[in-house]
Amino acid sequence: MRAPSPGRSLAGILRAIGLATLALLSISTFPVISFAQEAPRNFLFLGGDDPEDHAALLQREDIEGAQVVYNWRGLEPSEGEYDFAAIERDLATLEAFDRELFVQLQDRFFLPQARWLPDYLLEEEIYAGGLARQADTAGEGPDGSGWVAMQWQPALRARFQALLDALAERFDGRIAGINLPETSTDLDLDNPPPGFSCDSYFAATMENLAHARQAFAASPVVQYVNFWPCEWDNDHDYMGRIFAMAEERQIGLGGPDIVPHRRAQEKNSYPFFNAYRERLPLVAMAVQQPTLTYIDPQTGEPFTRAAITAYAQDHLGVDVIFWTIEAPWLQENGSQ
Numbered sequence: 001m002r003a004p005s006p007g008r009s010l011a012g013i014l015r016a017i018g019l020a021t022l023a024l025l026s027i028s029t030f031p032v033i034s035f036a037q038e039a040p041r042n043f044l045f046l047g048g049d050d051p052e053d054h055a056a057l058l059q060r061e062d063i064e065g066a067q068v069v070y071n072w073r074g075l076e077p078s079e080g081e082y083d084f085a086a087i088e089r090d091l092a093t094l095e096a097f098d099r100e101l102f103v104q105l106q107d108r109f110f111l112p113q114a115r116w117l118p119d120y121l122l123e124e125e126i127y128a129g130g131l132a133r134q135a136d137t138a139g140e141g142p143d144g145s146g147w148v149a150m151q152w153q154p155a156l157r158a159r160f161q162a163l164l165d166a167l168a169e170r171f172d173g174r175i176a177g178i179n180l181p182e183t184s185t186d187l188d189l190d191n192p193p194p195g196f197s198c199d200s201y202f203a204a205t206m207e208n209l210a211h212a213r214q215a216f217a218a219s220p221v222v223q224y225v226n227f228w229p230c231e232w233d234n235d236h237d238y239m240g241r242i243f244a245m246a247e248e249r250q251i252g253l254g255g256p257d258i259v260p261h262r263r264a265q266e267k268n269s270y271p272f273f274n275a276y277r278e279r280l281p282l283v284a285m286a287v288q289q290p291t292l293t294y295i296d297p298q299t300g301e302p303f304t305r306a307a308i309t310a311y312a313q314d315h316l317g318v319d320v321i322f323w324t325i326e327a328p329w330l331q332e333n334g335s336q
Helices: 011-015 019-024 051-057 084-097 120-125 152-172 200-213 238-249 270-275 289-293 305-315
Strands: 041-045 065-071 102-106 130-133 146-151 177-180 219-222 252-255 284-286 320-322
Touching: 019 051, 041 051, 041 305, 051 065, 051 084, 084 102, 084 152, 102 152, 152 200, 177 200, 177 252, 200 219, 200 238, 238 252, 238 270, 270 305, 284 289, 289 320, 305 320
Parallel strands: 041 065, 041 320, 065 102, 102 177, 177 219, 219 252, 252 284, 284 320
Antiparallel strands: 130 146
């Protein structure tokens, strides 16, 4: 295991400085927090896996930490009662390996049976059912392909922000960062869920992001932004406005997929990542398992690690890449 290198661990630096110093900073100043460097840092994307199960990969010299997904239900089993044991366990495991933890807080799910919100949000009338069904975009059948929390409902959004506050109180300065899930969702816009509108969805996302940034004074906050419901090619200026806000308030941005030159992304988030590549404090993006299926038109083969990294660094300004453990170069004999 390598010895810690000076300046490598943001969380370690912040602990050394002490949170008392951070308290002297005015929230309105939004201090710059950056991973800025020449090449992206490599983290593992573990989904909901236990980091201990991937100890060998985590101790590779070229891996600096892990991103783990935590769903809302697992963190708040009952109203206002929080259970952060899973995060504490994963953080302890990674610290034992001299690695860092990036938390992904999940409020949307991609299987019909995945309804992972606390029961009170699903049952109490004030929350209007808690979840909205995502459309059947992948042929899963009449029950749809998953669910998304109805963040556009003010009462539910208030509970999400309370969760953010509780997470910040426990983990700010201890974790490498926290990211909110992607902006994309597949709602049936012809039959929208209660209270939904394109603008209310956008406004709720922006409000939650601003709240997260205020709650976390030390650990970076990243919003995954890829597509917006109702928007294409920034025709509502949703994409333009979230990037402008991220620059102003020093919020990180990212996304679930790095796919070089893919048209859909090039008509949505990618041009903004390129334009803002020197202006955001942190850009963190993932290479998840579906990304591995895309074909490089120049070679007729799946994109290599080198091709993905070059595009991420040179075109998108990525500082951190979260790699699926299935990436060939992470396999025992993989080199690409």
